[in-house]
Amino acid sequence: MEIEIPAGFRTGGGRGPGRPFGPHLTIGERLHSETLKDPDAGLVRRAGSGDAAACATLVDRHLRPLLETATRMLGNRAEAEDVVQEVFLRVWQRAGRWRAGQAMFSTWLYRVTLNLCHDRLRQRRPLADAAEMEALQDRQMTGEQRSQRADVAATLAAALNTLPERQREAIVLCYYQELGNIEAAQVLDVSVEALESLLSRARRRLREILRPHAAALIGELS
Amino acid sequence: MTNPGMTLVRLTEICAAYGHDSRRWPAQERAAAEALANTTKGQEITKQAAALDADLDRYSVSSVDARLRKSILAAASATPRAVPGFLAVWLSALRNEIFGWRPAAYALTLALILGLVAGLLDEGVEPVEIMHLAGFQQIVEDY
Numbered sequence: 001m002e003i004e005i006p007a008g009f010r011t012g013g014g015r016g017p018g019r020p021f022g023p024h025l026t027i028g029e030r031l032h033s034e035t036l037k038d039p040d041a042g043l044v045r046r047a048g049s050g051d052a053a054a055c056a057t058l059v060d061r062h063l064r065p066l067l068e069t070a071t072r073m074l075g076n077r078a079e080a081e082d083v084v085q086e087v088f089l090r091v092w093q094r095a096g097r098w099r100a101g102q103a104m105f106s107t108w109l110y111r112v113t114l115n116l117c118h119d120r121l122r123q124r125r126p127l128a129d130a131a132e133m134e135a136l137q138d139r140q141m142t143g144e145q146r147s148q149r150a151d152v153a154a155t156l157a158a159a160l161n162t163l164p165e166r167q168r169e170a171i172v173l174c175y176y177q178e179l180g181n182i183e184a185a186q187v188l189d190v191s192v193e194a195l196e197s198l199l200s201r202a203r204r205r206l207r208e209i210l211r212p213h214a215a216a217l218i219g220e221l222s
Numbered sequence: 223m224t225n226p227g228m229t230l231v232r233l234t235e236i237c238a239a240y241g242h243d244s245r246r247w248p249a250q251e252r253a254a255a256e257a258l259a260n261t262t263k264g265q266e267i268t269k270q271a272a273a274l275d276a277d278l279d280r281y282s283v284s285s286v287d288a289r290l291r292k293s294i295l296a297a298a299s300a301t302p303r304a305v306p307g308f309l310a311v312w313l314s315a316l317r318n319e320i321f322g323w324r325p326a327a328y329a330l331t332l333a334l335i336l337g338l339v340a341g342l343l344d345e346g347v348e349p350v351e352i353m354h355l356a357g358f359q360q361i362v363e364d365y
Binding site: 059064088176199200 | 235239245271275277294295298
């Protein structure tokens with residue numbers, strides 16, 4: 001059995017008509033050209049045959065961005081570490097079955113990471129929603145009494161965690177991880193247009209959430 | 223250089239989605255959007271997005287510690303590798319060839335049960351022997 005790849009990941013995938021990319025390339029054609037140049041393909045193949053150096057290179061290349069992604073998705077470092085360990089465990093188990101050309105390996109890594117984050121968020125959803133809103137309100141009331149720098153970081157983390165999951169994923173991938181719009185759209189299995197919509201809504205909502213904290217944020221910056 | 227496809231409306235959309243830093247803008251539109259962003263009206267648009275970006279940049283995540291990296295690499299050496307796809311297909315076909323005995327095993331079990339029942343009708347067998355037989359059938363099914 002091969003590693004299962006969602007439909008939108010496949011070469012030439014993507015939904016909707018899409019905006020043309022440059023004078024010649026459609027979204028599908030661009031995806032195809034990108035998937036042919038996977039910088040991890042050789043490493044994954046070697047890792048699949050037990051090459052320790054290849055495993056170490058893959059970890060050094062991807063651990064930090066995946067950990068950052070999981071931490072920002074979950075708002076919890078310990079859980080994020082569990083998630084990335086699980087992601088790499090799957091890599092070690094399945095590297096031998098990886099077939100280059102169907103999807104970028106990094107795209108698959110992000111997708112698995114987000115899926116594992118989804119599972120954890122689903123398990124704790126009702127409790128977390130209430131706790132996050134409470135934490136945000138608490139910071140609003142006592143913001144001046146707290147250490148300003150720590151409070152700003154916690155406020156931003158809480159604000160991010162109040163976003164709907166898809167919007168949070170879009171912000172984490174595009175803003176924090178600086179993925180290109182095409183790869184981020186592939187990870188989320190949406191069109192580039194849908195990704196832009198998610199990003200715009202996320203940023204609008206973040207601006208609204210953070211507005212009451214503007215004074216503290218400006219204070220921290222100055 | 224200006225691009226006829228790039229407008230202030232589109233620049234606003236880009237900033238609303240990706241923020242003010244052009245490194246995050248769509249690669250195919252970046253050059254045209256940057257050119258427009260350097261105009262007075264373009265600067266007003268990017269300035270609005272820059273405020274939220276400055277806030278978002280406050281949220282940093284601490285770096286990876288060596289313990290986590292070590293743990294992941296230890297798992298790599300301890301994890302059994304999956305066989306490559308082509309090998310899995312070949313092994314699967316081979317298994318079907320060799321282990322195509324499953325229907326035969328069921329037939330054999332059924333024959334044994336029928337034989338035993340016939341024997342019971344004739345001689346009367348201790349209940350414990352019937353239990354052994356049921357256990358054997360279960361082992362065959364589990365296998």
